[in-house]
Amino acid sequence: MIPEQLKKTLEARVAHAFSAREAAVDVMKDLQFHYGWLTDEAVGEAAEILGLSRLQVEELATFYEMIYRRPVGNKMIHICDSISCWNAGYEKILDHLKARLGVEVGGTTADGQFTLVPCCCMGRCGDGPLISIGSTIYDNLTPELVDQALELERLSGSAAPEHQGQA
């Protein structure tokens, strides 16, 4: 259950949108911020607020890379696996990340700090291979730079998933 206040804010957001679907991403992100990920309950709440069916919310939720329909760690690591980064050798970086974090793609570290997922191009194709951790992009990566980045992010503590990807 979301707090009444949040519900009111979101309803106001929808009321001001040209169509309910236009406000859908905002609603989903706020609910994700509230729950940590977009739970089934949250999908139901979003549906009610938007006047859509749960399936119609699910259609949008599963389309977007930064809406999470499963529990995730504190910070998301997105690694680009698209064509330029592949040319630049992203696979080495991925292997390194997997080894360092002790997770497979899609997994969350034992301490709940990071979740590792692939993504398809961050629009910085000349700087590959690259990853994003939370809202920060780390480019031209080598295994050493990955280690540094992870260290830095561990120290900077937790960021709620909602803030990720809003660079």
Add this chain to the structure above:
Amino acid sequence: MPKLIIDNLPVEVAPGTTVLEAARSVGITIPHFCYHPALALASACRLCAVKMLDGPVKGIQMSCSLPAQDGMVVSTTDPEALKMRALVIEWLMINHPHDCPVCDEGGECLLQDFTIAGGHSRRRYQGDKRTHRNQYLGEHIYHEMNRCIQCYRCVRFYQDYAGGTDFGVTGSAGRVYFGRFEDGPLESPFSGNLVDICPTGVFTDKTGRFRARYWDYQFAPSVCQHCSVGCNLAPQVFQREVIKIVGRRNDQVNSWFICDRARFDKKGINDPSRPRAPRVDGEATDYEAALDALAARIYDFVEVHGPESLAFVGSSRLSLEGCLMLGELVANFDAASLSFYGDPAEAKGSQLATELLSGENVAAPADLASADCIVLLSVDLMNEGPMLAPFIRKAWLGGTKVYRIADPALLSGQQLPFDCIEAATLAEVPLEQASRAIVVCHATRTPREELSDVAATGARLAMLQPGPNGFGAALVAREHGARPFDELLAARKVRGIVAFESDLPVANLKGITVLGCADWQATELSQKAGVFLPTTTWMESTGTSINFEGRAQRFERAFRPGYPLKGLDAKYYAQSRYGEPAPGQPKTPPPQPPRIPRGEIPGGQEIEAWKAMARLLEKLGGELIVEPLTGSWQPLRDIDPEAGGERIFSLFKSSEPDTL
């Protein structure tokens, strides 16, 4: 009008026609998956490639989304286009399971056809295939997502065309998934069309899976007899069992689609306790003997009580041929009565529709799509004419306002796939401001005054009828002066009836002898009848029925009646609508027909109701009628069942319809 050349053939088409449709108009089929004439463009599959040799665009193009233009020179057979299509097929087939032998779509599968046509026959891809989990979609449709080729036809139909909200597409890229939020029955009353519209075997008809292949089926063009819309469909019959029912195109009536009732409700036809044998006083006999007995009893009855105590009762379930023959039967007795309905409201309303409607003021279902104002006037749309709903939705999506004057007794709780503005009376609807307004109403419930109000505004009428051939029955009723049965009862003259496919409630028949009853259903009336004559269902008959807009449509016999060869699917025993079989009926049809050499089909004595009437008439001393469509009805003999039907108004030019 753009003129172009396709494969050396000059083609001229209406502006806005696509190259794919232009090619189709001269008989060239360009392979396609996502293109469907009834749906919005998606250009999702990339299969429809052609090479543009000359004109405003050049090179490989997607023909389904390219408007035909002057000067285009198109090749569908250019090696480059062929190569492109073969490669597209190959990539669409990458994840497709090799399961045609265990897929119920096999044999009627667009993917099979175009894979072969596209020249892809050797798999080069050696990697893993992506797989999905299937969902439970209810008792009607089986889901097998691995077969999906992402053409988006299903979701464009389900959400856009039919207005369903519980099925759609989730995920993105290589993970797109077509299904529901969670397992559960599909909610749309049009869900069955997924089976027809998916070019692969993702959705198959659970009620008829793994019974037969396409080439095993007996087919015929038929017309739905569940309501007065008269959607075109085709039963797929195997060894005298209706396995599946599929939609058949009629642009004016149902586009390509049918509602779930039409598709999945086959129980009545396949019912194992369907009365198959003629009976006299409960004893099975042959048709000839039963007709003799009935004729003798009618003769005696009239001798004793006089013809004025005899009534012939039909219904709007009868074909037009049946209604006309019933008229002949009545005419054979001086003072006998004819009745098609019990309820005077149904009888009168239905007749009123035939009096008031003309080619000008009547609306076809498809006309609703381009209406600029629509009123639902005391109709239970999703029960009484569900296939009108998608057309109304189309207009509504385009900005047309839909008003509803609700009748509280009729609120079935079924959701409409469009929004309505509630109004209390017709006066609240700005009909005069519209130029293409249509009022959807029901003949039984719309008083004459209200209709005149509508007519005064120039709005057209879609006036639904109380039964599938209600319009036809009403025309005959008018011709022969039929009366509502309740009125006959009140006049206390009738003492005996002969009923043909009638649904009169027996409770009303105290003190009235049911001399004979002909039906394909085991109605209460048939249990009471002295002589029972089994008739064929519309799928086993050739005949004509007239839908609510006065469109005469011909249906053809798909199969000869009789026990199914292999016995019926066990589920039909379990769900028999009629409980205990009628006296003289076997408890269950034999699992195999008896192995006795004989000429006729076991359990196959049923004949069309009108033929039973014709033979009865002959036995009663009338002349044998072999063609009931005579006189002004004669032109209807030539109706092509596949040409969309014909409005009957021109047949009756002499008797001008009443002015409103």
